[in-house]
Structures are given as C-alpha cells and as structure tokens.
Amino acid sequence: MKKILLTLLLLTACSTSIAQEKAREVFLTTIEYPPYVDSNQIDNGYVAHIVKRSFAEENIDVTILFRPWARGLKGTINGTFTGVFPTFKTKERLKDLLYSDIIDYNILTYIARSEDQGKIERLNGDIKSLRLGLVNGYANTAAIDNNDNLTKDFALDDVNNINKLCRNRVDLIVIDLYVFKSLYKKGRFKDCPKIKPILQPLAYKPFYLTFNKNDEHAKEYREKFNRGLEKVKKQMDRIKKNYQLD
Template sequence: MTRRWLRLVLLLVPALLAAAETRPVVRLNTLEWPPYTTEALPDRGHTTAVVEKVWQAAGFDPKIRFRPWSRTVREARTGQNQIEGYFPEYYAEALTANFLFSDPIGGGWLGLAEQTERPIRWQRLQDLKPYTIGVVTDYVNTRDFDAAVRDGWLRTDEASDDQKNLRKLLYGRLDLVVIDENVFAYLLSHDASLLPGRTLLQINPQKLEYKKLYLCLRKSAEAERKMASFNLMLRQLQDRGEIPLFE
C-alpha cells in the first residue's frame, strides 16, 4: 500500500506543479513604505499581504518587486520589465489617464510631522505659506495641497523617501514633512538614524486628510479583466471577514 501511494504521489506531483505554473501571473511593483509594504516584515507589510491574498484567491500568481517609488510608478506606466501595475497609491484624477484603480485595499491618515519644540499652528493651507515642507518625489498628497504646490504658493522640498525628509526635519532644514502617520510611527521606532525623533519630532494635531490606498493596473483590456477579478475576490474575502473593510 505504501509503495502504491508513493507511486501515486510521484505521478501527481508533476501534474500539480504544471497546474501551478499555468496560473496567470500578475507582475507588480511596490516600495519600502512600512508598515504597509516592506521586506523587513514576515508578511512584507499588511497591504502587501492583502494584495497577495486577494490575487491568489482569485487564481493568479502575484509577482511583487520592491523598487524606489519613482521607478515603481515609471515601470508600471511604461510596462518596463513586464510590470503591469503597482501599489499602494492614493487616488488622483490625473493618474486615471493611464491606470485603473482597484477598490480600497487600505488606508491611513496623512499628516504633517514637525519638531516638538517648534509646533506650528494652522487651520488652512494658506497658513502654511511661510514654511518649507518636505515631500517625497512623485507622491500624491491631497488634491488641494498638490494644487497649491503646482500654483507655486506652497514651498516644498523634495526627497526620494520619507526617511530622508524626517532626517532633514530633525536637522532643522525643513519646517514640516508630509507623511502618513503610521509610516511616521514605524520609522521612528525602527530606523536607528531617526531614534532621536522619538522625542524631537511629532505629528501636528491638524491632519491633512484620511487617504485610502489602492492597487493600480496599467490600462488595457486584459487589465480590466484582471481588475474585475481582483475587486470581486476582495469583496468576497471582506464579506467572509478574512480581510478588513477599507471604507
């Protein structure tokens, strides 16, 4: 009996491997943006875990690569390295010319980091005119904030990632930094170069906006089919309580 089972297993393994190989692949980029997406955590961040679980449940084989943000978006837009899309992204009307947006896959508060000893009082974006504000290159922020930057009446200073902006804030080279509050808390707890920020930096109590997170696929007929499958499975997993609702 044991030998028969062994022979059966040996016969089935190639068939199972072949079946796995025929699962359609979806190639995506993401970035180091902990705790949402990061290679430093076992599940590669809770947003990565959601994306992988949904694609796998929908019958796809997700291939996810970590890249700097500007490259993440550029490769998704051009199809370089066969990249079909990226995550996580904030919604912006300008991006819909090239990308399909999924249903929400997460969310968090976007705020302003500041020096603890130099708190800034503000109510409207116009109140921020006197200050230099750190932003990450190619990040979407809020519609009104980004419009103010384009119109030239908000002064910003760009960096390639949130860590660089926070270090500049620590050294007094910036007055404020636009940053997701969960990312801010994670970086101050885990990045050794930012440990002084635990006491020297804080999030301004006036928030910018609650931002939902999305998966983006470059527009095509195939992308529409894949996105429909993704959204359907996302809703099914949420209905079963296996993934939180992101409303």
C-alpha cells in the same frame, strides 16, 4: 479510428482548459511603506499580504518588486510592471491607470520638530513661509499638490523626508501617521530632535492597487483582484490583528 480521434480531441480540449486555468503571474511594484508594506515582515506587510491573497483566490501568482515610488509608478504606466500599490487616486493618474476597489485607508498628517510646534500652530494653517517636505511622486492633498505658493522640498522616500526634518532642512513634512509611527518606533532616527504629529490630520485617504491601462489584460486582472479582495476583506480584522494593526 473514430474512437481514437474522439479521444485525442477530448484530451486536447482538457489540456486547453487546464492551460487556461493555470495561474498567470503578475509583476507588481511597491515601496517600503511600513506598516502597510514592509520587506522585513511576513509577506512584505499586511497590504502586500492582502494583494497576494486576493490574487491567490483567483489562481494568479504575484511577484512583488520594491522600487522608489516615482520609478515604480512610471514603470507601471510604461508597461514594465503589471501594477503598483498602494496608490492614491488623482485625476492625472486616472489617465493612465485602472484602479481596483479600495484596499484600505491611511491618515495623512503633518510632522514637525517639537520645538517648532507652537510657532507653526500660531500660523493657523498658513504654511507659505515654511519649507515643506514631500516625497517625490506621492499624491498628497489637492491643497498641497496644486499650490504653487508653497516652498516644497522633495525627498526620495519617507525615511529621507524624516531625515531632512531632523537635520532642519525642512520645517514640516507630510506623511501617513502609521508610517511615521512605524519608522520612528524602529529607532532609525536616534540623533534626531524630538518630532511629532501636529495640527489636525490632513486627510483620510483610500488607497488602491492600480494597473497599466494599456495592458490588454488590465481589466481582467482588476476584475479578478476585486473579486478576490471581496473575499479577503471578510478576514481583514484578523489579518490586521496578525500584523498588530488592530
């Protein structure tokens, strides 16, 4: 009888251990942000691939849901989603979100119609007289986001923002350089006048995966993601090459 009880106890302990090791699933939200995140690419683009691989290293499954940025960010803060990426760091967001280690960097730049380039460059950076196109919910630079003297027009996403520039509804937009090149290369703006990057890059900004601070598992998820990310970063050059980003 004692042997039977001991066997049952051992089986129970093993089952508990296996259950604890079983992969959890996290629900992350993101946006169409090619070439970083792209629902038409393998694994939804290279940043989404890195996020999945990093969690896979820690035996955690990932479901990625595409939402407009502002909605996905709000959904993460209120607990609808486990996390959101790629996220820039701001003081406001630090109140509600836990940030992972840096995943990668992007290059924020101005884009304008070629015909307006000379006029804008002669302003020497003083763009108060221009209509500036931004994406709702994006963090740009403090000089832009905290400046109430600028005339800002907010778009749903980067494609909508570029379309506004094409249709002369704004004079200038802020966008990541590689996002612009990727979208423009796809030929989605055939009827658009020629548009191009102008002035110097605004910023080289790191981006992260962020978690709902009030989720009881948030610190655990961040720790495991960071641990997996450290391993995946050793293969970053190869991953970028596979996605033609080297």
